[in-house]
Amino acid sequence: MSAQTTSTANPAGFVSSRRWLLWSGIAALCAWVLVPIYLVALGALGGRQGVYQWPKTGLPTGISLDPFILFLKTEGVLQSFLNSLGAAGITVALSILLGAPAGYALARYNFHGKDSYRLLVLLTRAFPLAILALPLTVSFIKLGLYDTIIGVGLIHTVLALPFAALVTQGIFLGVPRELEEAAWVFGCTRVQAFFKIVAPLALPGIVATAVFAFVISWNEVFAASVLTVRNRTLTAYLLTVLSESPMHYRFAGGLMLILPSVIFIFAVRRYLFAIWGISSK
Amino acid sequence: MANIVIDRIRKSFGTFEALKEVSLTINDGEFVSLLGPSGCGKTTLLRIIAGLETATSGDVLIGGKSVIGLPPKERGLAMVFQNYAVFPHMTVYENVAFGLRMQKADDARVKAQVEKAAGLLHIEQYLDRYPNKLSGGQRQRVAVARALAVEPKVLLMDEPLSNLDALLRLEMRTELKTVLQSAGTTTIYVTHDQTEAMGLSDRIAVMHNGVVEQVGTPVNVYNYPATRFVGGFIGNPPMNFIKVPVTNGQVAAGSEPLTAPKDSGNEVILGLRGEAVQLAPLPLGLEMKVRVAEPMGSHLLLTGSIHDQPVRVILPSSETVRSGDVIGLKLDPNRITWLSPESGKSIPAVTA
Numbered sequence: 001m002s003a004q005t006t007s008t009a010n011p012a013g014f015v016s017s018r019r020w021l022l023w024s025g026i027a028a029l030c031a032w033v034l035v036p037i038y039l040v041a042l043g044a045l046g047g048r049q050g051v052y053q054w055p056k057t058g059l060p061t062g063i064s065l066d067p068f069i070l071f072l073k074t075e076g077v078l079q080s081f082l083n084s085l086g087a088a089g090i091t092v093a094l095s096i097l098l099g100a101p102a103g104y105a106l107a108r109y110n111f112h113g114k115d116s117y118r119l120l121v122l123l124t125r126a127f128p129l130a131i132l133a134l135p136l137t138v139s140f141i142k143l144g145l146y147d148t149i150i151g152v153g154l155i156h157t158v159l160a161l162p163f164a165a166l167v168t169q170g171i172f173l174g175v176p177r178e179l180e181e182a183a184w185v186f187g188c189t190r191v192q193a194f195f196k197i198v199a200p201l202a203l204p205g206i207v208a209t210a211v212f213a214f215v216i217s218w219n220e221v222f223a224a225s226v227l228t229v230r231n232r233t234l235t236a237y238l239l240t241v242l243s244e245s246p247m248h249y250r251f252a253g254g255l256m257l258i259l260p261s262v263i264f265i266f267a268v269r270r271y272l273f274a275i276w277g278i279s280s281k
Numbered sequence: 282m283a284n285i286v287i288d289r290i291r292k293s294f295g296t297f298e299a300l301k302e303v304s305l306t307i308n309d310g311e312f313v314s315l316l317g318p319s320g321c322g323k324t325t326l327l328r329i330i331a332g333l334e335t336a337t338s339g340d341v342l343i344g345g346k347s348v349i350g351l352p353p354k355e356r357g358l359a360m361v362f363q364n365y366a367v368f369p370h371m372t373v374y375e376n377v378a379f380g381l382r383m384q385k386a387d388d389a390r391v392k393a394q395v396e397k398a399a400g401l402l403h404i405e406q407y408l409d410r411y412p413n414k415l416s417g418g419q420r421q422r423v424a425v426a427r428a429l430a431v432e433p434k435v436l437l438m439d440e441p442l443s444n445l446d447a448l449l450r451l452e453m454r455t456e457l458k459t460v461l462q463s464a465g466t467t468t469i470y471v472t473h474d475q476t477e478a479m480g481l482s483d484r485i486a487v488m489h490n491g492v493v494e495q496v497g498t499p500v501n502v503y504n505y506p507a508t509r510f511v512g513g514f515i516g517n518p519p520m521n522f523i524k525v526p527v528t529n530g531q532v533a534a535g536s537e538p539l540t541a542p543k544d545s546g547n548e549v550i551l552g553l554r555g556e557a558v559q560l561a562p563l564p565l566g567l568e569m570k571v572r573v574a575e576p577m578g579s580h581l582l583l584t585g586s587i588h589d590q591p592v593r594v595i596l597p598s599s600e601t602v603r604s605g606d607v608i609g610l611k612l613d614p615n616r617i618t619w620l621s622p623e624s625g626k627s628i629p630a631v632t633a
Contacts, residue, residue: 178366181333184353185360186431187383200370 003113037258043251044068051247071252080237081256083149084218087233090153091160091217092210098157099164099213100206104194106165107172121162129159133226140227155227156217161244163216164209172198173207204270211268215261283344283357283434283467284309285330290339292325292491299325300517301491302339312461312468315476317488318514323471324439330469332356343435347615354383359433363440365424367412373399373423374408380431398426401460418449425457429464430516436461436468444475454480475515479503487511504554506618509625512552518582518593521553524622525585525614534612535566542619542628549628552618556595558610560602566609569594574604 042060047067051236072078105111106118136155137146145151175198183193199206221235228236238253245253283306292300300322307313315323328334330341332353341348348356359380368376375382377395386394399405402422412420421441428436441457442450453574458481461468472478478485479499486496487510495507506512512520527545530540541549560566569592571585587610594610602608619628 176364176366178362178364179368180362181353182362182366182368183379184333185331185358186380186427187354189352189354192383197368204485 031078037262040083040251040254040258043248044071044255046248048248049247051251058194067250068249068255071256074249075222076232076237076241077234077253077256080232080234083152083231083237084234086149086151087156087219087224088214090150091156092213094153094157095160095164095213096206096210099161099209102165103168103170104172104198106169108141108177118166121165124158127220132165136223137226146227147231149231149233152224152233153217155223156220157213159220159223160213160216164213167212168202168206171202171209174205175201201230208268214264218261219257283421284311285435285467285469286340286342286345287326287330288340288342290326290329290341291322291337292322292329292334293337300329300336300492301489303491303493305465305486305493305496307469308370309467310465312470312481312483314470314472314482314485315488316472316475316478316485316514318473321488322491323473323488323618327437327439327469327471330435331360356435357433358435358437359428359431360437361421361424361428361439361441363443365417365420365441365444367420367423367427369412372409372411373415374406376412376423377408377426377430379427381405384431394430395426396542398430401429401463402426402456418445418453418594420454421445425460429460429466431468432464436464436466438468438470440472441470443472443474450477457481475517479515485515487514489514503544504616505627507627509550509552509620512618512620516554518555518595519556520618521551521587521592521594522552522620523587523592524548525551535561535568535609536564537611539612539614539617540630542630544628545621548622550620550622552620552624552627553592553594553612554616555582555593557613557616558594560596561609561611562572562605563609566611567609569608571602571604571606571608574602574606 040062045060045063045068046064047062047064049062102121106114140146140151146155179197179201180193183197184190188196219235220233221239224233224236225239232240235257238257242250242253287303287305287307290300290303291298300441303322315326317323321531325334326528329336330343332348332351336349339349343356343358368379371379374395377398378391379441381391381394385483395408396405399408402425404419404422404426407415407419407423412423415423421444425441428438435528442453445453454477461481470478470481482499484496484498485502487494488500489508489510495502495511497505497507502511503515506515506520509522513522524532525532525548526549527541527549530543532541532549532551539551567587569583569587570587571583573584575582576598579598581600581602583594583596583602584591586592596602614630617630619630620626621628
């Protein structure tokens with residue numbers, strides 16, 4: 001009797017436990033990302049009392065924007081924020097301008113050493129930046145790039161470029177070759193066909209690549225710290241300043257670092273899904 | 282105005298020879314199909330004509346002018362692709378207008394031409410839609426309209442109907458023929474579907490392993506295949522091939538022996554179309570063992586063997602033959618193709 005009930009209950013139980021697993025997995029992943037952000041925001045907006053309050057309630061009590069605005073008014077914060085934007089801008093522009101053509105070539109042409117080239121592109125990421133730091137500093141000083149935003153942007157481009165080339169390759173592969181050939185037959189040169197047909201269709205993916213390049217530059221701290229003294233990016237600035245700051249300043253700085261990336265990724269999530277080949281609908 | 286001369290075109294991919302010295306002349310206004318199984322080089326040849334692929338050697342002349350080395354856009358042609366290649370980010374109108382816009386035609390001409398082409402293909406009501414809102418058949422019409430709108434000297438079509446379902450394919454086939462007959466454009470049509478090629482073409486070029494095996498009108502290619510491959514590829518059921526011994530220049534076939542061609546040796550292959558036979562009483566006719574008889578309504582399809590070699594023949598549905606019967610067949614000597622067992626090529630028959 002009992003055996004019978006378990007056997008009939010089994011399929012339903014299997015489905016419900018699968019569903020339970022799915023949702024608990026989703027909840028855990030969301031918590032993994034959101035809880036730290038929430039706590040940082042709480043620290044940043046809670047002011048001095050909020051940070052040192054114990055035991056922590058975890059509830060948004062005594063919240064106001066004032067501590068955060070106070071932090072923004074601190075000397076150097078705004079400038080380093082702008083520096084970060086500048087470096088990220090350079091990174092985005094260069095990695096798309098150089099990476100997208102490389103990706104196009106990888107997607108459309110067969111040439112000798114294509115696979116080794118692809119591997120080589122990836123291998124640049126395997127080189128630890130720490131080893132390069134000293135020689136880079138020396139040559140940047142020689143070139144007059146030391147302590148400039150352009151210099152930081154160049155290094156960040158190096159970090160973002162392999163990614164840009166490989167991802168755009170996938171994007172261009174997703175644009176059927178026949179569309180381009182049809183354009184050639186109906187009167188386009190190769191260049192015209194690229195701008196009239198391929199570029200509009202690849203645009204979402206290229207935008208997503210740009211945002212990734214942005215995030216890579218925005219979050220990078222090591223090269224930015226080593227290669228600048230006065231013109232620091234936000235990450236480098238916060239790294240040096242925050243250890244001597246009150247606790248709620250540190251939280252405010254953390255929040256300021258997190259937010260742009262999160263907002264950007266959220267804004268272009270549709271395109272990111274398109275890269276990974278998951279339908280966004 | 283625009284005939285096409287394909288002169289000893291060769292194309293190899295590495296060590297693989299996709300095209301082995303293909304030569305073919307297509308007259309102005311003619312509709313020629315390149316027919317063959319996949320991998321025979323027919324699409325490669327089409328792409329070489331279009332300029333999307335470069336030939337290893339040889340020449341292509343369009344309207345008497347060599348186009349080798351010219352980019353596709355300077356060859357004065359239009360093309361319909363297998364997967365339509367309709368631009369997804371443009372409306373149907375802009376798709377059809379694309380070629381004209383690239384030619385910098387003025388708006389009035391663009392409008393007139395688009396409307397004319399859309400009218401021919403019955404897509405007027407979709408002109409402001411995007412292709413992702415269209416069915417496969419409608420996209421196909423857009424692709425054909427886009428090609429016709431530029432009034433090309435030469436129209437190339439690469440298996441344009443192969444992605445459509447059977448019913449739609451039949452409908453589009455008839456429609457294509459109507460549209461292209463009125464346009465009078467020189468057309469090269471690549472297909473692996475022999476009924477498409479037979480139904481549409483003025484002439485068919487049957488390709489196999491990078492070689493054109495035979496060029497001729499559909500009826501000619503059907504009735505007088507130049508090689509065993511052509512006979513087997515064209516026609517449904519395919520041509521029957523029966524290896525028969527030759528004695529004193531004759532081949533036994535019931536009571537009336539057939540005269541074997543002069544050049545045949547001890548053996549010859551008798552190529553027989555399934556419907557080129559008549560039922561005859563047994564000692565008189567050639568003996569066939571019927572394994573399966575399938576009444577198809579319009580005809581009676583018999584599968585069995587002659588001289589222990591598999592054959593399929595078609596009789597009028599009025600005949601009554603059952604599975605397991607042994608019947609006699611009278612062959613029409615004028616509709617027999619003699620083939621050499623060694624080369625697989627046809628041997629001219631002795632005409633009385």
